[in-house]
Amino acid sequence: MVKIYTSPLECPPIPNTSVFTHLFSSTNYPSSAPAFIDAATGTSLTRGQIKHLALSFGYGVRNHPTTSASAKRGDTVLIYSPNSLTWPVVLFGAVAAGLRCTLSNTAYNARELAFQYTDSRAKLIFSSEDGVAVVRQTLKELGVSKAEADKRIIVMTESLQWAGGPSVPIKPELAGLLTVADLLKLGTLKHEEKFEGDLANETAYLCYSSGTTGKPKGVETTHKNIISVLMMVVPAFPPMESGVDSMLGFLPFYHIYGAVKLLHFPFTVGAPVAIMSRFDPDQFCAYVEKYKITISLIVPPVLVVLARHPAVDQYDLSSLETLCSGAAPLGAALSKQVLDRLTPKRKSKKTLKILQGYGLTETSPTTHLVPPEAAVSKIGSIGVLLPRLEARLVVDGDGDGDIDAAEGAPGEIWIRGPSVMKGYLNNTEATKNAITPDQWFKTGDIAIRDKDGFYYIVDRRKELIKYKGFQVPPAELESVLLTHPDIADTAVIGVDSAKEATELPRAYVVPAHPLKSEAEKAAFSKNIKAWIQTKVARHKFLRGGVVVIDAIPKSAAGKILRRELRDKAKEELAGRDPSDDNVRAKL
Numbered sequence: 001m002v003k004i005y006t007s008p009l010e011c012p013p014i015p016n017t018s019v020f021t022h023l024f025s026s027t028n029y030p031s032s033a034p035a036f037i038d039a040a041t042g043t044s045l046t047r048g049q050i051k052h053l054a055l056s057f058g059y060g061v062r063n064h065p066t067t068s069a070s071a072k073r074g075d076t077v078l079i080y081s082p083n084s085l086t087w088p089v090v091l092f093g094a095v096a097a098g099l100r101c102t103l104s105n106t107a108y109n110a111r112e113l114a115f116q117y118t119d120s121r122a123k124l125i126f127s128s129e130d131g132v133a134v135v136r137q138t139l140k141e142l143g144v145s146k147a148e149a150d151k152r153i154i155v156m157t158e159s160l161q162w163a164g165g166p167s168v169p170i171k172p173e174l175a176g177l178l179t180v181a182d183l184l185k186l187g188t189l190k191h192e193e194k195f196e197g198d199l200a201n202e203t204a205y206l207c208y209s210s211g212t213t214g215k216p217k218g219v220e221t222t223h224k225n226i227i228s229v230l231m232m233v234v235p236a237f238p239p240m241e242s243g244v245d246s247m248l249g250f251l252p253f254y255h256i257y258g259a260v261k262l263l264h265f266p267f268t269v270g271a272p273v274a275i276m277s278r279f280d281p282d283q284f285c286a287y288v289e290k291y292k293i294t295i296s297l298i299v300p301p302v303l304v305v306l307a308r309h310p311a312v313d314q315y316d317l318s319s320l321e322t323l324c325s326g327a328a329p330l331g332a333a334l335s336k337q338v339l340d341r342l343t344p345k346r347k348s349k350k351t352l353k354i355l356q357g358y359g360l361t362e363t364s365p366t367t368h369l370v371p372p373e374a375a376v377s378k379i380g381s382i383g384v385l386l387p388r389l390e391a392r393l394v395v396d397g398d399g400d401g402d403i404d405a406a407e408g409a410p411g412e413i414w415i416r417g418p419s420v421m422k423g424y425l426n427n428t429e430a431t432k433n434a435i436t437p438d439q440w441f442k443t444g445d446i447a448i449r450d451k452d453g454f455y456y457i458v459d460r461r462k463e464l465i466k467y468k469g470f471q472v473p474p475a476e477l478e479s480v481l482l483t484h485p486d487i488a489d490t491a492v493i494g495v496d497s498a499k500e501a502t503e504l505p506r507a508y509v510v511p512a513h514p515l516k517s518e519a520e521k522a523a524f525s526k527n528i529k530a531w532i533q534t535k536v537a538r539h540k541f542l543r544g545g546v547v548v549i550d551a552i553p554k555s556a557a558g559k560i561l562r563r564e565l566r567d568k569a570k571e572e573l574a575g576r577d578p579s580d581d582n583v584r585a586k587l
Contacts, residue, residue, distance in 0.1 A: 002392065003404040008453055009235040009387040014228050014418055018195035019204050019264070020095045022227045024051050029242050029270040038085040039248070039274040039287045043165030047267070050088055053163075053184060057093025058192065060183030061124070066151050067178070070123035073098035073193055076206065078117055079156075079254065080104045080135060081128035082277045085163055086156040086180055087253050088263050090126050095204060098193030102206035102218065103254040105470075107537035110137040118142065119426060120206050120218055126154050126180070129171050155179045200224040203422060207256045209361040215476065218425030221256070225364040228418035229260055230268050232386040236369040238295065238322045238353070242270030248287055248296045250276035255469065256365045257327050261297050271295070281305045285315040292319040299327045299469040300334060300501040303354070307337040318347040322372070326357045326365075327469040329457055332380040334501055358382035358457065362434065362441055364419040367391075368455055381454040382447070389417035392440065393449060410448045410458050414440040463562055465494035468502045470539035474562075477542075480535050481507060484528065488512040491552045491560045495544040495569050497579040504578050506544030507532075508565055510551060521548040544569075544578045 015022065031048030038044075045053070061071045071077070077099050079090060094101050102120040104113060106128070113134060117125070127135045132153060139149035155177050161167040162181040170179070195202055200223045208216040247266050251258035266273050274291045276283060279302065287293065303325065306312055323338075335354045342352055353375040359365035370383035385391050393411030396403040405411030420441045423431035435441050446459035465472040474492035481490040489510040494503035509528060515521045525546040533541050547569075553561040 001404070002402075005385060005391045005393075005449065005453070007385040007387045007389060009384065011231050011235055011387040014224065014231055014388065016197050016200035016224060017227070018095065018192060018200065019223045019226050020054070020092060020192040021194070022223075022230070023092065023264065023267055026268065026270075033242060033270060034272040035267060036085055036088055037272055037274045037291065038160060038163075038165060039276050039283070039291065041160060041165050043085060043160045043163050044272075045085065045088075045163055049163075050092065050267075052188065053089045054092040054096050055189040055192070056184045056187070057089050057180065058097035058189045059187045060185070061093070061099070061154075062097050062189075063186055064178070064183055067124055067154070067183070070152070071097060071099060074100065074202075076100040076102055076120050076122045077124045077126060078102045078104055078120065078122040079126045080106060080108075080113065080131045081126065081156045081254075082106050082130075083249060083253050083258070083275050084128070084156060084277060085160060085165070085275055087275070088267075089184075090156065090180060091253075091259070091263060096189060096192035098195075100203050100206060102208070103256075103259060104208070105254055105537065106131065106252065107470075107539055108134070109535075109537060110134055110141055112537060113138045114142055115215055116208055116218075119215075124152055124154060126156055128156050129158055129174060132171075132174055132177070150177055153177055154183070157181065195223045200227070201422065203425075205256070205259065206425060207254075207259070207361050209424075209471065216473070217427055217430055219256075219361045220422035220425050221361075221364050222422050225419050225421060226260060226264065228388065229364045229366055230265055232388055232419065233261075233265060233366055233369065234269070235387055236371050236384065237265075237324075238355075238372045240266075240269045240271045240295070245271045245294045246291055247271055247273045248276065248284070248291070248293045249273040250279045250284065251297055251299070251327075251469070252278075255327075256361045257297070257359075257469070260365060261326075281309045282311045282314075285311045285317060288317050288320055289315040294319055295322045295324065296320065297324050297326065300325060300330045301468045303330070303334050303338050304499075304501045307334065307341055312341065313345075316347065317342060317345065320352055321348075321350050322353050322355060324355045324357060324369075326359065328466045328502060330354075330356045330380075331501075335379055354379075356380075356382055358445075358455070360443055362421045363415055363443075364421065367413075367415050367419070370454075374454070378452075378454045381450075381456050383455065384453050385455070389415060389419065391415055391455075393447060394442075405448075408448060408450070410446050412461055413443045413445050413447050413455070415443060416440050463493075465492070465503050465505050467494075467504065467539050467543075468500070472505050472540050474505075477505060477507065477532070477536065477540060480532065481509065481528070483535075484531060486512050486524070487528070489552045491562065491565055492542075493544075493562050493565050493569060495566075495573060495578045497544075497577055499577045500579045504544030505540060505542050506569060506578065507542050507546045508549045508552060508568075509546060510549055515548060524548060547572070 159168040249262040358368040
């Protein structure tokens with residue numbers, strides 16, 4: 001018998017319209033209210049300015065002679081940049097122009113960026129100044145001439161003169177390239193491109209999800225998907241008051257967690273966001289004090305910092321009322337460490353709450369959230385199901401008949417509702433494997449549901465490694481390792497690091513030529529660990545170690561038996577943390 005769970009929460013009907021129309025339809029907040037602030041300089045843009053700049057950008061990209069042919073309704077543009085004040089202008093402006101946006105990891109090298117660029121069928125690339133070198137290398141490797149490549153690149157400059165902020169000269173090697181500021185000078189769209197009715201199901205964003213096998217997959221997120229999440233989160237999220245609450249935005253905007261919950265959601269509830277280009281412990285604490293931040297979206301490694309870093313003692317963090325964690329599992333012990341450290345220092349009578357949420361790129365992203373009143377009683381939970389979603393906990397999702405878990409027993413979370421993606425771009429087989437004919441999305445995560453309707457993640461069917469909010473597919477690392485002439489076979493797993501509060505990629509390798517001594521094996525491991533760092537983005541480094549092994553355990557069908565390797569790793573790492581001598585990664 002199918003057991004379908006629903007949410008205890010309610011939300012209004014979800015409109016069929018465009019993301020842009022939805023964002024700017026509210027008359028609850030004055031156009032003079034601040035919307036986004038560059039935390040480093042204090043340069044601020046109001047809600048009215050954001051709308052005007054977005055419509056100006058939309059007009060410019062549609063009409064500039066260099067970009068017009070590649071910016072027709074339905075065309076795709078790629079954004080490759082760290083967080084900046086330019087992001088909401090480009091993203092909202094592209095949507096106003098009827099474009100699709102694919103958001104790319106700024107840690108990507110030329111090979112990784114080239115895949116997303118070609119797979120998404122993007123034409124124009126909006127890049128930070130520092131990213132242009134990688135973009136140029138990407139286009140060169142794709143056989144694009146330098147002259148043609150430079151027509152496809154628009155620079156998101158460090159200068160904020162266009163926003164009334166400080167002027168910074170563009171890097172000399174980028175002279176002659178078109179900039180976002182150039183596109184803002186040509187005119188303004190009279191109104192945004194409309195996506196009413198069924199057109200709301202057209203793709204708006206393409207974030208890439210590192211699936212468990214093969215290359216990353218483009219997730220087709222529609223206008224309706226985004227609007228659904230924005231509305232469904234409100235009943236579970238801490239109430240926010242315009243003119244009182246503010247958020248700190250350091251989570252990367254290229255990830256759907258940052259894009260939706262920092263660029264879109266605060267805008268719909270009237271809360272300004274102070275934008276950080278990346279996470280830095282000292283700056284985080286300084287900006288909380290300076291901008292009186294009340295809410296910050298975080299990932300578990302940030303809580304590790306707050307539990308230990310000396311900067312916490314140097315600033316007043318009393319304004320913080322809520323820390324909302326996502327992207328990776330959060331343990332109750334770590335939450336308690338942070339509360340024990342921060343609570344005695346508070347000058348505010350309000351209690352600091354640490355909440356946890358859950359979601360995936362494929363669900364746009366949030367599906368579960370712990371309501372503020374349950375912060376203490378349900379610590380460790382991912383929360384309740386959001387309104388308008390349905391959930392199942394399935395024990396056997398691979399057979400002809402799916403078996404639902406008994407009450408209180410674990411099962412794979414399946415989700416159905418308006419925030420579930422349209423599908424994987426150019427990949428009908430992967431879409432078919434992920435979404436059932438009756439529209440259930442299989443998350444791959446195993447959870448239990450308690451008698452109060454709160455869910456707890458207990459395991460994961462998928463083999464994806466989650467490193468500090470990044471997704472690392474073992475199959476991709478294995479394919480790279482197998483290109484090394486001295487590796488005969490390999491398997492990659494994730495190992496837990498308590499110190500880093502995250503998983504670390506760990507490789508088991510079979511050398512192509514026998515290694516006789518332990519010294520030879522140690523040297524080989526060290527060389528492979530260094531070699532992989534020249535081939536992949538930083539978050540994919542083998543921080544969990546490289547272990548020489550005689551043979552990779554496999555099933556009769558040739559499938560890697562990762563559970564055996566995980567058990568082996570536990571024995572090898574007994575009593576010590578795998579994070580020794582790691583290279584620090586940027587969030």
